[in-house]
Amino acid sequence: MPQKKYIPFPDYTIIGRESLNSGGRDTMKYPSRKEQKDKFDGPMRELTRTMESRLAEIKDETTGLDPDMVLVLETVGNIGNFYTAVKNTQGFNWLVDSMSESIEENEEFYKDSAPSGKELKCKLYMLLTNRTALEQLLQLWDKFNREEELPRGKKGWREIFNHLKDIRTWGVEDRLQDTGLLERWKEDLEYQDSVKFEIEFWFNNDQDKQRLIESDFKSKIEEFEGEIIDSALIEEIKYHAFLAEIPVVSAEKLVVDFKENNDNKLLKSESVMFFNPLPQADYKFQVEELEESATDTDNIGTTEQTGMEPVVALFDGLPLQNHQSIKNKLIIDDPEDFEDNYLAKYRLHGTSMASLILNGDLNNSFLKHERPIYVRPILKPDLENNFDGQIRETIPEDILFIKRIYQAVKRLFEEGNDGVASEIKIINFSIGDKYRPYLDKMSSLARLLDWLSWKYKVLFMVSAGNKVENFDFEEGEYTKDSLLKNINENLRNSKILSPAESINSITVGAQHKDYSEFSLNSNIHVDFFEEHNDLPSPISRFGLGYNRTVKPDILLPGGRQIYNKNYLPEGNYRFTPNFSPHNPPGLKVAFPGSSPGLNNFAYTTGTSNANALATHKAAELYELLKTNEEFTNIPDDEITALIKCLLVHYADWNNGYELLEETLSQEVNVNYFRKHAQKFLGYGFISPEQIYGCTESQVTLFTTSKIKAEEGHQYIFPLPESLESKTIPRDLIITLAWFSPIKSQFKNYRLAKLYFKPPQDELMLGRSQADWHAVMRGTLQHEILTGDKASVYYDSDNIEVSVNCYDKTNELKKNDFKIPYALAVTLKIEEDINIYNEIEEKVRIINQQREQIRT
Structure with missing residues (x-):
């Protein structure tokens, strides 16, 4: 159990940015000019006819709008700076560029010497086009086909024509x-x-x-x-x-x-x-009479008001604020008067979320927070559509949901002079749009969360979303393997829900785990993943995220999901998810019940639960950072980055990879299985029991700072003499977290790419778990390096870890952005050797030497 404090890194040294591995020269084979001309000359000229037809359609209209069309160009492979070419071509206006669905190599496009089934990236460019622009386009196209030099400033069109896969107008479909x-x-x-x-x-x-x-x-x-x-x-x-x-x-x-x-x-x-x-979160609960429990004050903490300012906000349904487990711990801000007609018995989701954020899983609550949480109701009960006896809490459809969230967050920080709750650092957003799974297009809501996160340096905790479906299996085939294969075959239909693709947020999936005690009646219920807690819940949704980032980021217990066993006439069985709140399994939460008492509890499952538990842990980290002396003087925006960093720092796949591999290794190309596994596992599981700090054999150094464009901040981690030349299993865990500004209309959406190159040689370590390409695409880089070979180094040797800031678009420099980040590095060994004291003393000496140099 950690009993020692985290150790601050010695101050960094400013260096130039370390170069990224380019991966070598692009050897893409693409069609010849003749092949491209044969394929696209007709469609190019058809565009002009389409424009003329459009002109004829609107000549009698009096809208005042010039006739425009949106031109779509789909390309394969890497393209240079096409934006400059568009800007220099009269009549075109840049709208959006984005990633499209990848394709397999074919006779037209492939790498190396022949098609081999590799995946090729595709890209979409959307350009606003008028008659002048199309005339310019045809002129450039004809020059390209005649192998003439394209005009200066427009040479990017040549790359587009070479890599072109499709050209068309944006249409009804x-x-x-x-x-x-x-x-x-x-x-x-x-x-x-x-x-x-x-x-x-x-x-x-x-x-x-x-x-x-x-x-x-x-x-x-x-x-x-x-x-x-x-x-x-x-x-x-x-x-x-x-x-x-x-x-x-x-x-x-x-x-x-x-x-x-x-x-x-x-x-x-x-x-x-x-x-x-309109976005919709369809939270349905079967209203049942729930047992009232005697108040257990040991399990729910104090119910007295504390006077502390909230740092966690809950955007959700309205909780039952007088429930004994959350009483006096909520600050309700309801400027739209949602409470009117929000009867106590309908306050289901918000009550359960508040309960988990404050108390954790009441089956086994490890920590109860005394600091109140801020609550902004954004769901309402649907009183018209309760035809099946279920209560639905839904997103109101009176105004645009994005507008409501935009105004609600601005109210936190800008209402009046100082905002209504300007100390908020973490916002729990356990609402997924069931109509908007992430299918390669970034949702506007995700973009909004990213921008708000950057502007206010606030951490959004977002649930991955639930996928509720039935499964049909024959007798004897309803096993863990059968269910995993079924889920794997339908992964596209189980993608994370908007806004879970947000890159600045932490996205949380559900682990098939809880702390309840129950006996399964195998005649009527089935637990497909029984005794396999290191798997995602069968109802949790999966990644990847935008630009193939790691999503979900982490998984926490969402409750064991059991299924009702129903016999079908043809001899098969249909398994339907059991969501009865009456009995375990599930996370134990505060709940109103059909006759609302103030001490009812229920058992629930899903990614909202997991996200609330993750928020509970984030709040625990905030209290640690604000009360321990080693974290004093850290600016608020860097505190939020450090919460993000340390929350993910302990993520680990545990046995999840092995469980997936033994079932799915025949379904997936073995060379890409690690990439595939991270769709299920993200960076890994976080235990609600995780205690933050160090032990004698597990040492964590941390830092926070701000970095400018193209800078490198080099940190040193002293190596303990006691490990030299020893064959001791060891892990080096490195986590870097930051918040990035965004540029909504471009594929280079994330403007700040921070990264480190993991040191591997000094301790003879190798990368494990999440794919090293994927970990560098978001705003979290979490890497676990493992090894057990003897390594030779000197007493004065250190590990060097450099935080680098890549400014690909030059936007960071142009806007003088300074990116707040946090870095944590842990060295962990599996033997009882006190490396903590060694490292702590070496850090003290380094700091002392540097202070002497400064003076």
């Missing part, structure tokens, strides 16, 4: 594809008189153009007998949207026109990027 709108309407059209949806526009920096776009689209909605309920324009994330409502009959016409490819002005609106369903 793009506006609806993978948005979930048609699926949502399929549900709603059956029992509603009208439907609401979000119209997300291509962002235009010209304010006059914005007004014309809004006016034009409002007229189109009115033609469908609809109305605009709300609008939002958030410059910082390039978000421009309407919330519209139309009658069911109009919605049905839109669906028919889409399916039959009929002409429809609304669907063909060039200013529209996406038609989205």
